Amino acid sequence: MSFKGALLVSLVMVATLHAGKFPSAEEATRQLLAGNTYDRETTLLTKAEQSEVIQLANQKKIGAFVSRYIVRNESGIVGYAYLDKHLVRTLPETLLVAVDSNGALVGIKVLAFREPAEFMAREGWMEQFHGRRVEDQLRMRRNVDGITGATITARAITQCARRMLAIHQVLEQRKKK
Amino acid sequence: MKMKLKLAAFTVCLLGIDVTYAQTEVSTDERIAALEEKITILMDEVEKDWFGDVIPELTEGVHGMGPSASKIYSIEQGLSIGGYGELLYSNNNGRDNTKTDSFDMVRAVLYFGYKFNDKWVLNTEFEFEHADTVFVEFAYLDYLHTEGLNFRGGLVLAPIGIQGELHEPSIVLGATRTTVETRIIPTTWRENGGGIFGDLGSMSYKLYLMTSLDGGQFDAAGIRGGRQKGSSAKAEDFSIVARADWRMTPTLSIGGSLYGGQQGQDSGADGDFFLAETHLTLRKGAFTVNALVTATRLGDAQSLNAANIAAGNIVAGEEAGEAMFGWYTELGYDLLASSDIGELQLTPFVRLEQVDTQSKVASGSTVDAADYDLDIVTVGLNFKPIDEVVFKLEHQFIRDGNNAQLDRTNFGMGYVF
Known part of the structure; x- marks a missing residue:
């Protein structure tokens, strides 16, 4: 095989190795939180809880509907993974935001992205959210x-992370009541 | 006796209440159960509506609904719409202020994308320039194969420099695009062609073959006039462009591109042309830093100029240079970054820039090279009430090689959606 041919073949092989597809919600939860059981739960925030989230997250309005995975191991709850769908520009993206039992964000995964792919945030950029808490006021x-070139996506993700941390805090308080 | 009667009556009453309670207990439970079931169904419906596409089991015939009826939840919206636009007021207030001031609707651009399926995607942009000229800025089809290898074809943007592909007014700090990426890299540079692109780890690459510029339109100010913009483009010559960007950290990116090929397009000379460029972008906290350096070489400038003079495209004194060189670096700092008030951004910025489209004058050329050697200092203020709307005020101190003062003050406003 010629040098050029070998180069082309190896380029194609490397490229194929990087085949990337969006994980499903459960796959993403398993990647972010290691546990024995993964249960889905839906709940509705009361009006009072909604205004608490709005204040904590510094956002104009939020929905009442919350969908999350509860991850448990032998010793109890490991963490939660929250699902959130929001508009980027004119089309939505769906994110999964995982929070550990101490209230720290442990990871964000993109589950669906309808805008053109070049506006999508990369995993490396999202690493800066690791360890962030609701008190950080992201x-x-x-x-x-x-x-660079995806400010609107970056802001949407930042707001989503802050909103999910606020919802998590409010739901933790609900447990104590 | 009376007392006993009263007690008996009270007991009966109590029993009665008890009996009544016992009778309604069953139906309240039933009602609560029915209500709970309704709420569960409602919540499942909401969840399916919101997340049916990312939780596959939700749409697998939940609650007696067959897969086809619940399929609507996973239908993807194919059409994507966007756009941007910018206005510019430019006041020429240098020593030579004979140049007419202008207020221009520089461009209004409409973006339409259509995702036919997960593999085939169409991207188009229609541009209205100066409110009266329409261009297709780009129109290309992507075949998305893998993260590392994808295919693109159509009228494409040359993937060169920082502003070549990213030039929405909300991204560019200044009221005008940089002079380096206007004169030397002729943004918005688009030609018909195609190639491959993708991500290999932290490196992104693009490799295209495009119709060459029309060398017949090169002049002393550079190659900008040679852009064919995909309009009945001469396709006697094609050029190769390769680009790579490395994300050193999530916020720091370093990259470069190479463009090369003959640009003669049957103008009477080969027009061997080569452009190289390297750039850096940083978005760290409140800081924005961009830097770029570029150089070009037009191999047979002398014969191309001779052919262009013979064809009447230029006159003596307007000959293209054999080499061009330019660089810029700009720094912005968002003063409102540490506040928590909405999306407000107020970013003072400064840009240093040198542009020389005659850094090596072609043999036989009678051009006054000093006229094309510009030093530019731009200071300005970029204000965004929200991410998608921007107002910019800047002053540009401009000196050419003859030390002529060509200062101007610009006010720009822009939007993106």
């Missing part, structure tokens, strides 16, 4: 770095 440029 905001773009203050404590979250942007993405």
Whole structure:
């Protein structure tokens, strides 16, 4: 085989190795939180809980509907993975935001992205959210770095992360009541 | 006796209440159970509506609904719409202020994308320039194979520089695009062609073959006039363009591109042309940093110029240079980054820039090279009330090689959606 041919074949092989598809919600949860059982739960936030989330997340409005996975192992709850769908530009993206039992964000996965792929945030960029908590009051440029050419996506994800941490805190408080 | 009667009556009453309670207990339970079932069904419906596409088991015939009836939840919306536009008021206030000031609807652009399925995607942009000229800015089909290898064909943007592909007014700090990426890299540079692109780990690449520029239109100010913009483009010559970007960290990216090929397009000379460019972008907290350096070489400038003079495209004194060189670096800092008030951004910025489209004058050329050697300092303020709307005010100190003062003040406004 010629040098050029070998180069082309190896390029194609490397490229094929990187085949990337969106994980399903459960696959993503398993990647972010290691446990024995993965149960899905839906709940509705009361009006009072909604205004608490709005205040914690500094957002204008939020929905009442919450869908999440509860991950458990032998010693109890390991964490939760929240599903969130929001608009990016004119089309939505769906994210999964995992929070451990201490209230720290452990990972974000993109489950669906309808805008053109070049506006999508990369996994590396989303690593900066790891360990963040609701008290950090996440905001773009203050404590979250942007993405060149995908500012709107970056802000949507930052707001989503802050919203999910706020919802998590409110639901934890509900348990104590 | 009376007392006993009262007690008996009270007991009966109590018993009565008890009996009544016992009678309704069953039906309340039933009602609550029915209500709970309704709420569960409702919640499942909401969940299916929101997340049916990412939780496959939800749509597998839940609640007696067959797969075909629940399929609607996983239908993907194919059409994507977007756009951007910008207005520019430019006041020429240098020593030579004979140049007319202008207020221009520079461009209004409409983006339409259509995702036929997960593999085939169409991207188009229609541009209205100066409010009266229409262009197709790009129109290409992508075949998305894998993350590392995808195919693209159509009227494509040359993947060169920082602003070549990313030039929405909300991204560009200044009211105008940089002079380097206007004169040397002729943004928006688009030609018919295609190639491959993808991500290999932290590296993104693009490799295209495109119709060459029309060398017959090169002049002293550079190659900008040679853009064929996909309009009945001469296809006697094609050029190769390769680009790679490395994400060193999620916020720091370094890259470069090479463009090469003959640009003669039957103008009477080969027009061997080569352009190289390297760039850096950083978005760290409140900081925005962009830097770029580029150089070009037009191999047979002398014969191309001679052919262009013979054809009447240029006159003596307007000859294209044999080499061009330019660089810029800009820094912005968002003063409102640490606040928590909405999306407000107020970013003062400064840009240093050198552009020389005659860094090596072609043999036989009678051009006054100093006229084409510009030093530009831009200071300005970029204000975004929300991410998608921007207002910009800037002053540009411009000196050419003859030390002529060509300053101007620009006010721009832009939007993106």
